[in-house]
Amino acid sequence: MATAVKQFHEEEAIGKTYDWQIARRLLRYLRPYARTLVPALLLTLILNALRILQPKFTQYAIDWYIVPHRLGGLRWLALAFLGVLLLTFILSYVQTVLLETVGQRVMYDLRSELYTKLQRQDVAYYDKTPVGRIMTRLTSDVDALNELFTSGVIDVLGDLVMIVAIAALMFWMDWRLTLVTLLTVPMLFSVTMWFRRHARRGYDRVRTRLARINAFLQEHLSGAQIVQLFNREEKARAQFHELNDDYRRANIETIFYYAIFFPLVDLIGAIGTALIIWYGGWRVMQSAPFTQTLSLGALVAFIQYLQQLFQPIRDISDKYNVLQAAVVASHRIFRTLDQPISITPPTVARKSGRARGKIEFERVWFAYNDEEWVLRDVSFTIEPGQSVAIVGHTGSGKTTITNLLMRFYDVQRGRILLDGVDVRDWDLRSLRQNFAVVLQDVFLFSGTIESNIRLGRDDITEERVRWAAREVQADRFIERLPGGYKAEVRERGAGLSVGQKQLISFARALAFDPAILILDEATSSIDTETEQLIQKAIERVMRDRTSLVIAHRLSTIQNADRIIVLHHGQIREQGTHQELLARRGLYWRLYRLQYSDRTMHAELKDALT
Missing domain, CATH: 1.20.1560.10 (ABC transporter type 1, transmembrane domain)
Structure with missing residues (x-):
């Protein structure tokens, strides 16, 4: 070792x-x-x-x-x-x-x-x-x-x-x-x-x-x-x-x-x-x-x-x-x-500004190492304002899709379009300004609660910070802290619970008013009661905004406009929650795995394998 x-x-x-x-x-x-x-x-x-x-x-x-x-x-x-x-x-x-x-x-x-x-x-x-x-x-x-x-x-x-x-x-x-x-x-x-x-x-x-x-x-x-x-x-x-x-x-x-x-x-x-x-x-x-x-x-x-x-x-x-x-x-x-920088802005950007939110993956192949493909020939379209959930077992390529969309990596084959323009032809800064991401592992900086929501954006007013906190029900615990929104946050949010840090992350995302909202296992560390409190706020914010939700907990995505099921880097199924259950395919098996009694777990795992 x-x-x-x-x-x-x-x-x-x-x-x-x-x-x-x-x-x-x-x-x-x-x-x-x-x-x-x-x-x-x-x-x-x-x-x-x-x-x-x-x-x-x-x-x-x-x-x-x-x-x-x-x-x-x-x-x-x-x-x-x-x-x-x-x-x-x-x-x-x-x-x-x-x-x-x-x-x-x-x-x-x-x-x-x-x-x-x-x-x-x-x-x-x-x-x-x-x-x-x-x-x-x-x-x-x-x-x-x-x-x-x-x-x-x-x-x-x-x-x-x-x-x-x-x-x-x-x-x-x-x-x-x-x-x-x-x-x-x-x-x-x-x-x-x-x-x-x-x-x-x-x-x-x-x-x-x-x-x-x-x-x-x-x-x-x-x-x-x-x-x-x-x-x-x-x-x-x-x-x-x-x-x-x-x-x-x-x-x-x-x-x-x-x-x-x-x-x-x-x-x-x-x-x-x-x-x-x-x-x-x-x-x-x-x-x-x-x-x-x-x-x-x-x-x-x-x-x-x-x-x-x-x-x-x-x-x-x-x-x-x-x-x-x-x-x-x-x-x-x-x-x-x-050290060369592989992800660079285009010499002449074809697109900048706020996006409408249409996302298209066209026969995308991607590998982190050589040809160990994480995504294989993935194609789908998300219309502006739609909410789409992506599910699948660990390692199926769910988070990779969002990383490619925000151009943290570039695809080896195929292309990804935002509003009909390849993301590689977008102004890089403008492209990423269209996204807000709530991750499972929340990172908070040393400073105050308010500065962690605003993240240095001078155009985000104090009123908007408080509005965003109220929308995700974060104001309840923030106002109980000594100093309220001016309360000091220690390194990586030490002293705050995991759920509280995620609520701050939700408020941060809403304050930035993104064209596209990405929730990557965002509610996995929040207890059931807190999840129920913020679910309505999430639904309101996702309205009129393209949303991409990655989740293992299938209960959080049942109201999505469409669910994409990944398996070994390929799309196996697409449809609404009810449509996928009716097909009794891979999504149905995942659903049963989460909600059936323990006696069925071994059988379902074998079926998935």
Whole structure:
């Protein structure tokens, strides 16, 4: 079971990546903020120049004042050094504010683009992609890019400039000592390449395993009631322990490379320092008085410059973890942004506005996977204002018909017409505005009762909200809540009964005044007394409006103008309730199965099979 969970929540490893392509794409998000980013880059260069000056203060203090025992000017040199440090502090503060501002604005833009793309993504994408993985894109992956923009790119560029500047200054001061110092560079280069290769794979594994954990947590926290009901706490804990341990091991493996790399860099730096002391000290001692080619102050400055040279190299390696996390996160984010949307509005819509409500299915075939047909050659017509019920056993394709009608999916064969126009030729937004759906599993958003009925529509007045609630008898329990229509609704409607949530869903549907009303097992979770209260309201609202009712409880559809009976994705029977009973076919058997005594159940089930 744990293996199955891992496979479902698994992400593809990034493998080989093209960093320059990613970098060019990321630059698009930085361009709008160039006026802020350019000063930050200039400040970085100025700060590096100020840091490079600091060893020169040491050199001059030793050569000009300490060695000659002229201490009078040392005070002013120390004050100048203090002034440089103070200026460095001020400029660092300004640079940090600028970079953080750019980073947060870029993150805002990126999250907005991601959310907009996910809002437009077709339903099939969510069928295949765990919600936890999508949440990883919007949270930790975007945060990885935030660190890249605020402390990654600019710092790395500054460090590269500093390395080149220090190396050039050291050559200018003494090229022979510099060549001795740079003997350690091949070792440092080899160690860096080894670290880069392994750290990249390590961060890919870490991000992959983090997405697994997020997906698992989202699924099991949402289904906490089912987990507890079926006593699966220990099993879920074992599965989470496996995923969590896998994530821990991936992090430890990545840390292992850091634990080797940084001590090696320090060791190589110590070797470089030893070479400077050995060769530089020898030259200082061999020089004749007043003819020194290398002064003691220059030797001390060289040691400080070597430390400064290795510090940006170490910083770049440290930033490499930021860069790697950002590159991996960028690939995953851009894969999400580049995910094709199969359900798109037509280039030129043939139809928009409010529909009359005529629905036609013409030889429709549909499969969610390859050619595992859910609907097979389905054809029927619903005239405007008719109420049609669709019945059949689970998996017969009832809900699929409504999903295709609202164009959550597109058919593979045949076509579906609304008012004589293929739904694929309708303006997509306008098409869906013609529908209101009441589902068996009601989803309520955090907010108020009123906002859940209105759902952001400013043209739905408070009077209409209250009217819709009265029509479905929801006003009775709403007015008893603290705050009435302004009562707060917690996440997914926690604190409200299933029946109350469905009544709110009914009110929501009526408030939108749809041309076509779809009831998908809408009364299955409402008790008999409540069902009787809302039945008359439903009948009034269905009048002069095309209605499509999907129901297992046949008592709720007896007054429908027509009943369509599905079996294995095909239409087996059509007619009114009385006509279908008179035929003594599949509908009659379904009816008898629900209302006959228990002794007949086994016989009827065998007959249906």
